[in-house]
Amino acid sequence: MKLAAWNVNSLKVRLPQLLDFLATRAPDAVCLQETKLTDDNFPLAGIAAAGYSAVFAGQKTYNGVAILSRAGALDVSVGIPGFADEQKRVIAATVEGIRLVCVYCPNGQSLDSDKYPYKLAWFDALTAWLKDELTRYPKLALLGDYNIAPEDRDVHDPAAWVGSVLVSDAERARFHALLDLGLQDSFRLFEQPEKTFSWWDYRMMAFRRNMGLRIDHILLSTPLAQSCVSSTVDREMRKLERPSDHAPVVAEIGLIAQ
C-alpha cells in the first residue's frame, strides 16, 4: 500500500499536477495539506475521474486538508476532539484497515509570535488525542506537513536557522513526543541520501541550490513500521513549472503480519 503526503499550496492551482501525480505514481492514498479552498469548491469531479474518492475539510484562503484514496474512506473525523480550532488542519479516516491521520501542523511564524504558543499547544493536543487513537487503531499513520525539522541533518544550514521556527528545541520536543507514542519516522527506517529535504523556499533559487528543510513526514505505528518497505521524497514534482514549495513524501507498506 503506497501512502503519500503533499502540501500542494492551493489545490486549485496544483490540480493538474496532482492528477499527474495520481496517474504516474498510483498511490493508494494521498493526504493533502493547504488545499486553500472551501468544501463547495473542492475539485471532486477530476479526482473521481482519476479513480479516487476524497474526504476533505477546507476553508477560504488558508489551511485545508483532504484524504484521497482508491478504496473508500471510513469513519471520517475532522479536527482534534476537545481542541476548539477554526483552522482546518486535521482530517482522519480509515482506508483498507489503516487509520490515516492527515495533518497540516501550524507554522508558528516566529518564536515571539502569538502563533508559536498556539503551535506548541496544538501539538500537545494532537499527541494527547493520538495516544488514545492508537489504542483504538493499532495500524495508524500520521502523514502531513509537520512544520518541524526533527534534527539538524534535516536542515540545509543549521547555523542559519538557529532561533527560527521549525527547528526550535520546544518544537523538536513536540516531534519527539509523537515518537514516544510508539510512532516511527518512516524516512529514517532506511538509509537515505544526505541533505534530503521536502520543502524549499520559492525565493533565492533555493530548490536549485538544495537550500531546504525536511518538514513533511510519515510517521507509522509499530505494525506499519515493521512492514514498511520504502520511504522517500518525490523531488520530481518540485522540478515542474509552477510547483508547490513542498515535494510529496511517499511510504510503501508491504504485507502486515497479523
Added chain:
DNA sequence: ATGGCGCCACATTGGCGA
C-alpha cells in the same frame, strides 16, 4: 544580509507561508 516568491482576497497592496 530580512530581500526575494507564490498564493489568496471585500485585490492592484498586504497577510501569510516556512
